[in-house]
Amino acid sequence: MAISSLQEHPGSEVTVWMADGIYPISEPLVFGPRELGEEGTLVFKAQQDAQPVISGGVEISGWIKNSEGLWEAALPKELDETSGFRELFISGKRAARARFPNEGYLRVKQAGVDRRTNFYFQKGDFPIPVNLEGVELVFLHDWSISRIGIQEIDTAADQLIAVDSIGARIPAFFTIDNWEPHPRYFLENAPEFLDADYEWIFLKSQNKVLLKLPQNVNPTNSKVSIPFSQGLIVVEGEENYPVKNIHFEGITFQYSKWEIPEKGYSGIQACHFDPRPSNEGWAVVPAAIISIWSENITFTDCNFRNLGGSGIWFGPGSKNCKIIDSSLKDIAGNGIMIGEGQDRIVNGQPWWKSAPEQVASGNVVENSTISQVGSQFYGAVGIWCGLTAQTAIKNNVLFDLPYTGISVGWMWSPEATPARENIISGNHIHEIMNILSDGGGIYLLGLQPESKVLDNRIHGVKVNAGRAESNGMFLDEGITGVLVEGNLVYDIAKSPLRFHRATTNLVRGNFFFSDDSNPPIRYNTTDEEAIEKVDNLFFSEGEPSYQKELSHAISRWEKKQRKKRKR
Template structure:
């Protein structure tokens, strides 16, 4: 009997293949515990045809340290053709980092606190620099806050005047990027010319997405906010940097007692970190990542023009409605049962992670995302992809992202470059679940779900946003909320969310705890706690029939708890909501009680809530 048990244990061990990797290893090694490979690319070469169907699973163990890559780790249907589960896991007690950066060395002192380094040709252009693990500031003026357009030009799109003392004149204006803030998006665009005689800034193309008149410069504000970025004349604060692309040189300002040759200074070179690509007929499946950090991923804007539309979708200015999306460092495509657990995503030039076209039953669990230029997490897609010349969602709705989950995760400080970014963006998705996540410190919306500005039927249905803690969002832009929703989404629910601290911004449109925009229909809004909102806790705009039930809505003064813009109030069914104004003398006590309850239930209700 003992011999039989030993045979069973040996057989099970043979079915699990373990591959070890370490930055201190060698790709000439065998990939064992004692002789690990050095690179993840070498480890993934062991997959595919070299893996037997009889194997139960493959575990790639990552030891402590940084794994620098210039090209992404790719796993496709051919590598995964035997459908054997593949796990990328950190060795216990280790902190493995997959980084798409290279170090910049050999700094030369120019003057007190000012340093210069030559950029190798293979690095090329980049938009981010990290000093000792922290994002440095691309030299800008002003250093904080914004300038104001003096007067918009005649075409309302390509130029405007400025005040004479607004900024130091750049010697090379064509190196400078103009950053202009619209209500819910921004434009980043190179400057064509700065005319001193007329005090006029001209951009190389349209400022704002073409074909959409509401992006005219003075549509929301007569004197919109802007600032200028990437000029040596703006390099006046410690830890700012400037890239001279023509001379392939970088300049960095540091405190007087700091020497960059004693620092780790990194620039991103990889355009993706991990790509999991299946096909509709052969989706990739059963791949997981646990305890791994993903850092430093480059994103250079196509045509150098980012005319933001919403949630990191933008106009490339290449023609009529040529929209693009800021990509993610980690992306799935036609993938099933992909899992990210206890992973970290940070210091990224695009978005964080994207469960893209055809992704189903994927999970992001207990992950942390911060310091990300674009969206934190993206699920599904918008309307634009064509199948047989027609929009995919019309003729192939079964291709929608289905049954994906984000839970127990912490998402903050997204939209570092592209302010219209959101913590979690979901397009035309089905059965998506976003549960128990904390989302905060964002320039725009916390969670955005839906991508149809009408009640037209799409695959978007049965999505659940529940028990999330969303706060201190909408800190830069306007016309969004803790949760932003739009379109027909039958069976969808916003339940038990805790949303607070959303202040007024300088844009024309207000921001709210929840903003249910055009076409929102057949949605249940229940048991949510919303307070410290400068405007209405809930706002409907061109919405249809929805149910708002048993919510705790704290508002300021005479501000209504629920606002209706081009929405018939009688179409919104209200049941058992507690609406408490600051005019109520017991407001603070009632708020304190509601927060202690956290998520209200029928068995824990406030007493005498109304004024």
């Protein structure tokens, strides 16, 4: 009805008022230029006091308690022929897929000869599954993870053999023991691991779910849901015919499915991974909301939760799209993605060389809250921007993340690309890098002239799990001509600011608090003299005035943010 109105009255504005309740879908809602026309505005808006939910989930019912005290149920009929599922939610809260150990990690005893497909473990480290169907190895690298099936467990040799390479095939340094001789791992989805309340497993051969609950809890009194729809919204224009002016206001987007490749997920960085079995470029964990070749697509006061891939992606050709006053929570992959990487080919060359005007530009993320991303793929980031221009990320709160908060850039050299003038300002980033290493509250990569990192508050980086450092801000290879000003960084596992293979940049008026064993700024393969430093204040934890100065700095930052909000 709304689309037909736009077709009949081009240039008009049509509002679809959404009442309270759940709007179930089994496949994404697709908006294309041929249906909407070139002009006009389409708005999906919650009625006053309503909380509409666009849901790609399906509820599991028919629970019975078996002789072992576990609850079991068959999958709904619409799921019988699917490839399975990997997430289950009880009343909107993620339940743990049965794992061993329940907390913490096991450690590799020794990598196998090829350092790629197998390793040795200590005898008795974990219960040996009788059936390996569906059992998954979750292996942690420094800044990414692998999730991969198990081909064999040799109990005589105490050797675990995966179905494919553990870690990305390219780059070549993704070997089992490259970062640590005894890296971390755990195992998932075997009946032998189902020993804690609110754990579950899926037995694909029997098409049923097993769920362990406390003695007095009955699943029939809760809503047990699994994602079904592979994505929720697709806005898909064409290079010369973009989709324009679609707005979503006050809507919740919940439950979206993504199944890892048959040969496993081997992450590279920020939810980019080997596209097995193909060797062409890198793939990326898809988002529930995808917008490409689009302009002025906005999400205001929306909620995004319990999503099986990434959250939102403003991809190739996205211009002036916005996420404002919204919340993203419990996302399996990246929270928000803007722009793209290097791989797309235009006229026989990478797009950023042959068609730089196609760069995603003018996009905004503002006043939004992002937490618990990377629920499955720990190398995820809160907000990831690839090669983008004039992107503004401002006044957001990001916390409770396994890896980096905000990541901008996607070129491991100072080679020129369309990336430029990106602004990261006024964000509060804390309790991040909770699982992986070699990242930070803010991570910048590649040449992006006239970009600025301003007035951000970063703290709570306590884990330094792997070989590489975890920092407050990490400015990586090729960073040149960036202004780092007015930032407050404290309670960091290593240095508040780190440069790696960077050139000339300006660091001015920052407040850096560090412990006695780490410098406020670290320079890896970077000429310290090339980094201009003006009016920064450095405090070391052993100084008598440390706590007093930190309290004053936090108060000043909060006061400045309140003034911004009033404006």
